[in-house]
Amino acid sequence: MDDLDDWLKRDYAKAYRTACLVLRNADDAEDAVQEAFLRVWRFRDAIPDGAGRTAWLYRVVVNACISSVRASASRTGRDDGADALEGLPDNAPEPAVRAEQSHLAATIEAAMAELPDHLRVPLILRFYAGLSEKEIATAIDRRPGTVKSRLYDARQRLALDPRLAAWVHTDEVLEASR
Amino acid sequence: MSTIRDEDLTRLLDEAASSYDVPEHGPAEVLAALADQPARPPVVRRRWVQLSAAAVVITAGAVFVATQYGGNDAVNMKTTTAQRADGGADRFTSLGGGDQSYAPLDTQSESVATLSMGTAAGGTSGTRGALPPIAQTTAQVPVTAAVGAPAADEGDSRVVKSGSIALVVKDKRVSPTLTAVQQAARAEGGYIASSSSDEYGETPSGEVTIRVPVAKFENLVAKVRGLDAKVRTASTSGRDVTAAYSDLESQLRTLKATRERFLLILSKTKTISEILTVQQRVDTVSGQIDKIEGQRTLLANQSDLSTLTVSVSEEGDPVVKATTKPRSGIAEAFHNAVDGFVTGVEAIISHSGRALLWLLCLGVVAVVMRSGWRVARRRMV
Numbered sequence: 001m002d003d004l005d006d007w008l009k010r011d012y013a014k015a016y017r018t019a020c021l022v023l024r025n026a027d028d029a030e031d032a033v034q035e036a037f038l039r040v041w042r043f044r045d046a047i048p049d050g051a052g053r054t055a056w057l058y059r060v061v062v063n064a065c066i067s068s069v070r071a072s073a074s075r076t077g078r079d080d081g082a083d084a085l086e087g088l089p090d091n092a093p094e095p096a097v098r099a100e101q102s103h104l105a106a107t108i109e110a111a112m113a114e115l116p117d118h119l120r121v122p123l124i125l126r127f128y129a130g131l132s133e134k135e136i137a138t139a140i141d142r143r144p145g146t147v148k149s150r151l152y153d154a155r156q157r158l159a160l161d162p163r164l165a166a167w168v169h170t171d172e173v174l175e176a177s178r
Numbered sequence: 179m180s181t182i183r184d185e186d187l188t189r190l191l192d193e194a195a196s197s198y199d200v201p202e203h204g205p206a207e208v209l210a211a212l213a214d215q216p217a218r219p220p221v222v223r224r225r226w227v228q229l230s231a232a233a234v235v236i237t238a239g240a241v242f243v244a245t246q247y248g249g250n251d252a253v254n255m256k257t258t259t260a261q262r263a264d265g266g267a268d269r270f271t272s273l274g275g276g277d278q279s280y281a282p283l284d285t286q287s288e289s290v291a292t293l294s295m296g297t298a299a300g301g302t303s304g305t306r307g308a309l310p311p312i313a314q315t316t317a318q319v320p321v322t323a324a325v326g327a328p329a330a331d332e333g334d335s336r337v338v339k340s341g342s343i344a345l346v347v348k349d350k351r352v353s354p355t356l357t358a359v360q361q362a363a364r365a366e367g368g369y370i371a372s373s374s375s376d377e378y379g380e381t382p383s384g385e386v387t388i389r390v391p392v393a394k395f396e397n398l399v400a401k402v403r404g405l406d407a408k409v410r411t412a413s414t415s416g417r418d419v420t421a422a423y424s425d426l427e428s429q430l431r432t433l434k435a436t437r438e439r440f441l442l443i444l445s446k447t448k449t450i451s452e453i454l455t456v457q458q459r460v461d462t463v464s465g466q467i468d469k470i471e472g473q474r475t476l477l478a479n480q481s482d483l484s485t486l487t488v489s490v491s492e493e494g495d496p497v498v499k500a501t502t503k504p505r506s507g508i509a510e511a512f513h514n515a516v517d518g519f520v521t522g523v524e525a526i527i528s529h530s531g532r533a534l535l536w537l538l539c540l541g542v543v544a545v546v547m548r549s550g551w552r553v554a555r556r557r558m559v
Contacts (some may be wrong), residue, residue, distance in 0.1 A: 004212065008205035016204060017195035026198055035448070037208045042446075067448040105197035108190040127184065128191040155187070159180045167186040 004041050012037070014129060015061050021124045022065045024113070029065075036064035055135035058125060062139050111161045119154035122147050336423045336477070339395045339484035341414035345407035346493055353377070355407055355490045356384045362401040363486075366394040371485070383491040395484040402488055410491075419477055426474040430467060437463045 015036065019029035039060050112120055125131045125139055133151070137144040159168045182190075347355050352375065360370055368390030375384030390398050395414075403409055437460060444456045 004209065005205075008208060012205045012208070013200040016200050017198050020198040021191065021195055029198070030201055030204060033204065034208050034211060038211055041212055063449070070449060104190070105194045108194045109197070112194065123187070124191065127187040128195055155181055158187075159182050164182065164190075167182050167190065168180045169183060 004037070007040075008037065011057060015057065018058065018124060018129050019061055019065055021112070021128060022062070022117075022121055023068060024109070028068050032064040032068045033061060035067070036061045039064065055131060055138040058129055058131060058135070059139040059141070062121065062125075107163050111158055111163050114161065115154055115157055119150050119157065122150045123154040123158075126151055335418065335420045336481035337392060338417045338419050338477075338480045339392055339414065340486070341395070341399060341412070341484075342487040342489070343399070343402050343412045344410040345402070345405065345488065345490045346410045347407045347490055349492055351406070352382045352384050352490050352492060355405060356386055356488075358405050359386055359388070359402055359488045359490070362398060362405075363388040363390055366390050366398045366401070368394065368398065368483075381492050383489070385487065385489040388486045388488065389483040390486060392482060392484045395486065398486055402486070407490065419481055423474065423477050423481065426470055426477065429470050430474065433463055433467045433470065437467065 012033065016029060016033045019032045019036075020026055023029045023032060036057070040057060112123075115123070121140060122136050125136045126133070131139060133144050133147045136142075136147045136151075140147070142150075158164055345355060356373070356375060360373070363370060363386075368388050371387040371389045373384070373386040376382055377384075388398065399412075399414065403412070440456055440460045440463060444453065444460060447453045447456055
């Protein structure tokens, strides 16, 4: 990472929207991503080369999101405990904002809001940020097995949500489609 | 079992994410925030550079250790000279650690020192002040003192000096001699660290411990030796602690720089866990700094002020007699015979109580057995 400008052009949008999905608040997400990129730049020499770089970036982004959550929790006098992923605030988009979103986006956001955060964050990193399970493990500082288990639970819970019934397929259908 | 396909999940999340408009000014604000931060020199990450740096550090460390502990005991100097109070024929000098290397206290930075192993040529021989000043010695002994002192010139050298002198004075002269010693110490800028005297009985004695600036140590020793007293024993030692002191100072500099870096990091931490972790590091480093500062202060104090202990006793003191009166061969044999006789008598007396107890026990047993035998014989008959 020799040029922060290139890094920003390439990854800012993805990182920002990941933070939005995690925090469900655009302003907090912008602050968190800015802090994340500043941290990345500050410790740029410690960033591994190659494939690990992306995982490292999202680890910083997730940590910045956790810091943002803790900061807001301390402002409101709330303690989130050791695992901040368990305590992300339920700040779903305001109705006015939601009205501007597409119906599909609003539906998936509503369904995602029902998920506990320790399941939602790996899901976002896997299916939006495109990280592998190993990279997610690095990003959230958990073992790959834990990530796999959480992703499975998240998918099962989403499949049970009636709002997403249109996207749910049985195993037989999946087998047939393959 | 039902589930959602990967591609559907990806599409749904893309849809949800796309509902958030990416702020166009976002990257620019990151760059602006970065510009507001103080510049930080990038750390070189090239492996060969790191390896080269590590090799240089290891080599420098090895050289330092080799020069510091490379079998040279010359930095530890100790001279002990004992002399009979009655004339000084039996004089010996022991060199620190049995090593041939030796350095006089006041010429330790020179490459060659002189040492007298025989009778002093100066005017101080005789019954008073019989030991020659160390610098006036004559035998040539090579010295490699202060080899391990890193970048310490003569002015920066630190030596811990200490010594003791036992004086023997005539009757009723203990107290005046102690007073004279204290006056000499004060005249050299020193002070009395402790003093004690035993003026009860027929053989009063006293002792005074003096702290005096290192530069005045030799002067004070000369003044004490010049008093109206016989020198029974005298010993001085010097230990070059320049390297140790410099090492402590460099450790302090490094630890303080480390603490500054941790404090800087602490000011930038955001999460509680980060704060606690960094604070713990800061506390650890601060503890190390306090410990090393204490050691440095102690070393500085020891090397700034030397210690001289002067004991004074009268000629009639049994201790003085026992250590200063030589015996001839016959007298020594007679003395040994008397000692043996006395020791034997003492041993008999000391064991008599136990022997008496055994005799009583045996007597009781004999009486009981004899009575039993008589009873048994009467029944058999």
